[in-house]
Every structure is written in structure tokens, then in C-alpha cells.
Amino acid sequence: MAKHITSFDFPELKVINGKYRIISKLGGGWEGEVYKVEEISTGIIRAAKFFLPIRNKKNINARRYANKLHKLRSCSILIQYFTQETMLFKDEKITYLISDYVEGETLTVFLKNFRGNKLPPYQALHLLHALVRGLETIHAFREYHGDLHSDNVIIQRYGLGFKVRILDLFHWGTPKSQDFKDDLVDVIRLFYDVLGGQKTYKDMPPEVKEIVCGLKKSLITARFKNMSQLRIHLENLAWSVYK
Numbered sequence: 001m002a003k004h005i006t007s008f009d010f011p012e013l014k015v016i017n018g019k020y021r022i023i024s025k026l027g028g029g030w031e032g033e034v035y036k037v038e039e040i041s042t043g044i045i046r047a048a049k050f051f052l053p054i055r056n057k058k059n060i061n062a063r064r065y066a067n068k069l070h071k072l073r074s075c076s077i078l079i080q081y082f083t084q085e086t087m088l089f090k091d092e093k094i095t096y097l098i099s100d101y102v103e104g105e106t107l108t109v110f111l112k113n114f115r116g117n118k119l120p121p122y123q124a125l126h127l128l129h130a131l132v133r134g135l136e137t138i139h140a141f142r143e144y145h146g147d148l149h150s151d152n153v154i155i156q157r158y159g160l161g162f163k164v165r166i167l168d169l170f171h172w173g174t175p176k177s178q179d180f181k182d183d184l185v186d187v188i189r190l191f192y193d194v195l196g197g198q199k200t201y202k203d204m205p206p207e208v209k210e211i212v213c214g215l216k217k218s219l220i221t222a223r224f225k226n227m228s229q230l231r232i233h234l235e236n237l238a239w240s241v242y243k
Contacts, residue, residue: 005090008033008050015040017087020048020098027151029168031055036101047079050096061171062095068171069099072141077134077166102165104156111150111194118196121208122239128191128211129234130162135183136227138169144179146170148186150193181221184230188212188220207237 007028014022020037023045027034032051039046051062062084069081080100087094104110111117119127131153138145147170157163170179192212195204201212211233213219224230 005053005092007052008089008094010035010050016048016096017085019085020046031061037098045101046082047099047101048096049099050094053092053094056095059095062097064171066097068143068169069097072138072143075134075137075141077131077137077164078169079165079167102154102156102167104154104165107150107153107155107164107190107194110155110158116196116200118200119194121195121205124191124194125208125234125237127162127164127194128187129231130164131166131187131190132227132231132234134164134166135187136231139180139183139227142175144170144175144183145186146179146183148183148190150190153190180226181217184224184227185217185220187227188230189215205240207239 010016010022010025010033012022012024016022016037019040021040023036023038025033025035026047032049032055034047034049037046037048038044049065056062066081066084069078072078073080079102082098082100084095084097087096111119118124131148135145135148145166147168148166152167154165154167155162156165188211192201192215195201195208201209204212210223211230213223224233
């Protein structure tokens with residue numbers, strides 16, 4: 001029975017439908033599991049998200065997720081969806097989505113390269129700006145992310161700035177005004193965490209505190225009405241001299 005399938009745990013080198021070879025498992029969650037795969041005919045590396053049948057009744061969730069990614073295909077901060085396919089697993093029909101494979105590491109892992117697992121304020125500001133610009137493009141389509149945290153942010157390149165991707169956007173229901181506000185608060189909370197959280201916040205420069213607003217949602221949403229206002233604020237900051 002489909003309800004008994006709680007995981008896939010595909011081994012390395014397993015071939016799916018004669019088309020894809022499993023390289024490694026990238027992660028798992030409520031909906032299913034994500035794998036790094038090789039497209040056998042081309043050697044191109046892709047990502048494959050396999051939906052647990054109990055979480056994808058009548059293929060509703062896979063279809064919604066694919067449609068949302070397709071709608072937002074011009075948003076470079078998101079992965080690029082390619083195709084939906086099916087396979088048999090324990091006599092059950094399983095849907096999986098093939099998408100772009102994103103090089104890089106999660107923000108959680110990336111921060112371990114830095115002393116105290118945190119970024120200095122100016123670098124954290126650059127990261128915040130990259131995320132805000134990406135989320136702004138999603139909001140322009142009247143869509144939202146809905147699940148922003150450090151394990152959903154992929155750092156692809158680090159130099160003068162950051163190139164980031166975000167994964168696993170929420171895809172149920174019609175967006176409400178509160179959803180966009182929640183994205184705004186979540187990205188500022190992520191900025192706060194990247195700076196070291198409560199243990200470092202009191203020593204942060206005033207420019208940072210003006211953005212974080214003590215993590216009080218009412219203050220954040222009163223100061224920044226939307227993601228565009230936050231972006232404009234970041235791009236026009238006048239920084240004071242501090243150690």
C-alpha cells in the first residue's frame with residue numbers, strides 16, 4: 001500500500017527508468033527526497049525530487065510545485081524545473097521532478113568556514129541584499145517562498161558578493177498579504193542569525209539594528225512595507241565608522 005512508503009533510500013548507482021543514475025542523496029523532508037542524479041544519455045548532472053505517494057495524492061502536490069517553478073522560471077534565485085516523470089517503486093506509481101542541480105553548499109555549512117559560524121556585518125549585508133533581490137522578483141509574480149531558513153539557501157559563489165539560490169518554496173493555496181510579510185520578516189531573521197544572533201546583536205552597528213528592529217514583526221513590517229522598500233533601503237545605506 002502507498003501509505004506504507006515512508007522513504008525511498010535509493011542506493012548510489014541505482015538507475016531510474018533507464019534514464020537517470022543516482023549519485024547521492026541531497027536531503028529529505030515532509031514531501032519526499034531529493035537526489036543528485038546523472039542523466040545517462042548526456043552525462044549532465046541534475047536534481048531529482050521524488051514525492052512520497054502519501055504526500056502526493058492524485059499527483060496534486062507535484063503538479064502544483066512544478067507549475068509554480070515554471071511560473072517563476074525567470075527568477076534566477078530559484079532552481080530551474082525541467083520535467084515531471086514517473087516510476088514504479090514497490091508496485092506504486094511515484095512522481096519525480098527533474099530540475100537544475102545547484103552547485104554550492106547550504107548557508108548552514110557555509111557559515112562553518114567563518115570564525116564563530118557568523119559573518120561580519122558588511123558581508124552579512126551583501127548576503128541580505130542578494131536574498132532580498134531574489135525574493136523581490138518572486139513577489140513581483142504575486143508568489144512567495146514561505147519556508148526561508150539556512151538549510152534552504154545555497155551559496156554558489158563567494159567573492160565581492162554572494163550568488164545564492166533558495167530551495168523548497170511553499171506551494172499550497174492562494175498567497176495572502178500576510179505571506180509576503182512573513183517572507184520579509186524571515187529574511188531579516190536570517191540576516192540576524194547570520195550575524196550571530198542574540199549573542200552579538202547588542203554590539204551590532206546602528207545600521208544593522210535599524211534593519212532588524214529587535215526582530216519585532218510589527219516594527220519590521222511598519223518600517224518596510226514590502227521587499228522592494230527593504231532593497232531600496234539597503235542600496236542607500238550610509239555606513240558609520242565602527243570597529
